[in-house]
Amino acid sequence: MTETLKTAAGRYYTAEVTIGEHxxxxxxxxxxxxxxxxxxxxxxxxPDYHAFPKVDGLVNIQxxxxxxxxxxxxxxxxxxxxxxxxxxxxHQLVNPADLVDETSVFRLRxxxxxxxxxxxxxxxATLNTSARTADLVTALVRNWQARDDYDQLTATYTAxxxxxxxxxxxxxxxxxxxxxxxxxxxxxxxxxxxxELPATTAPQSDDIxxxxxxxxxxxxxxxxxxxxxxxxxxxxxDLTK
Numbered sequence: 001m002t003e004t005l006k007t008a009a010g011r012y013y014t015a016e017v018t019i020g021e022h023x024x025x026x027x028x029x030x031x032x033x034x035x036x037x038x039x040x041x042x043x044x045x046x047p048d049y050h051a052f053p054k055v056d057g058l059v060n061i062q063x064x065x066x067x068x069x070x071x072x073x074x075x076x077x078x079x080x081x082x083x084x085x086x087x088x089x090x091h092q093l094v095n096p097a098d099l100v101d102e103t104s105v106f107r108l109r110x111x112x113x114x115x116x117x118x119x120x121x122x123x124x125a126t127l128n129t130s131a132r133t134a135d136l137v138t139a140l141v142r143n144w145q146a147r148d149d150y151d152q153l154t155a156t157y158t159a160x161x162x163x164x165x166x167x168x169x170x171x172x173x174x175x176x177x178x179x180x181x182x183x184x185x186x187x188x189x190x191x192x193x194x195x196e197l198p199a200t201t202a203p204q205s206d207d208i209x210x211x212x213x214x215x216x217x218x219x220x221x222x223x224x225x226x227x228x229x230x231x232x233x234x235x236x237x238d239l240t241k
Contacts, residue, residue, distance in 0.1 A: 003027075007139040008103050013040065013103030015140070022046070025067060025144050029077065029136070031172075041078025041088075043137070044068075045144045046157045048093060051168035055095060059144075062091045062135050064117060077117030080136065081129040085113030088133050089122050096141060105138040169239055176236040181228045187222055194218040 004011045012032040020026055022047040030037040044062035048055075063075030071077075071089050080088045094106045111130045112122035125133070146152065194215050 002031075003143055005136075005139045005143060007135045008105050009135045011135060013136065013139070015143075019149075019153065020044070022160045023153040025147070025153060027140055027143075028065075029078070029140075037153065039076075040136070042076040042199060043078065043112055043140055045140060047154050049161070050219055051161060051165040052172075057091045057097060058095055059141055060093055061140070063088050071122075074118060074119040078133075080133045081113040082126050085115060085123055085125065085129070087114045087117045088112070088125065088129065089117070091113045092137065094137065094141060099138065101144070105134045106141070108134045108137070112237050113134070173236055173240050176232050176239070180236070182233050183225050187225050187229070190222050190225070194222070 001017045003015045003017055005015060006069075007013070013029050014032055014037060015027040018026045018028075024044050027043045029043060030042040031040050041063070042065040044065060046060055046062075048058040049060055049068070062074075062076035064071065066075050067073035078088045079086050088111065090112045092106075092108050092111065096106070098104065098106060101119065108130050111125040111133060113119050113125040113129055114122045126190045139232060147153065197215050197218075
């Protein structure tokens with residue numbers, strides 16, 4: 001399928017769009033100008049790849065086709081950069097909620113450029129490169145979200161994360177269990193210390209209040225740990241339900 005895109009900055013592109021086996025949309029993009037059309041590169045778009053996203057609804061833009069994890073194993077890496085760092089490499093997570101109107105564009109953070117698509121180290125992209133890339137990426141994401149099969153594509157990709165998510169849930173649940181057990185042991189230690197304190201006597205100075213008594217201080221620590229343990233138990237229950 002061929003798409004025609006006009007960006008917020010007024011640039012024109014065409015894109016051949018194919019769908020990958022995991023529901024990712026692969027855009028092979030060309031820039032259209034007065035001198036004709038010339039290739040830009042491949043962009044792969046899909047939802048956030050994290051098992052537990054820090055922010056809901058993020059979209060991942062991969063620069064170049066091929067490996068989702070190793071940029072040096074990618075093909076057709078986009079050329080949108082400067083003469084010294086012409087290739088845009090890596091990936092970006094963007095939030096569609098940032099697009100508040102038709103002219104707004106994403107703000108790309110820590111965009112990387114390289115002298116070759118693969119095989120060389122990356123450096124920070126220039127401001128002009130970031131602006132040009134953000135302009136195109138915004139148009140691509142808008143197009144992707146407007147697809148008739150958008151819901152199906154996102155559902156397919158999310159389903160591929162199920163094994164990764166299950167593994168992450170198990171690991172996080174184990175970590176929580178260890179923390180709960182550790183807190184329980186600390187509560188037992190503090191309780192024993194408190195119970196073994198000598199009988200309290202009246203304060204020897206007006207500057208010493210009852211709340212400063214060792215037993216009271218230990219009780220405060222115990223209660224704080226009990227609250228923390230309850231929070232972790234609730235988090236583990238919510239995680240594994």
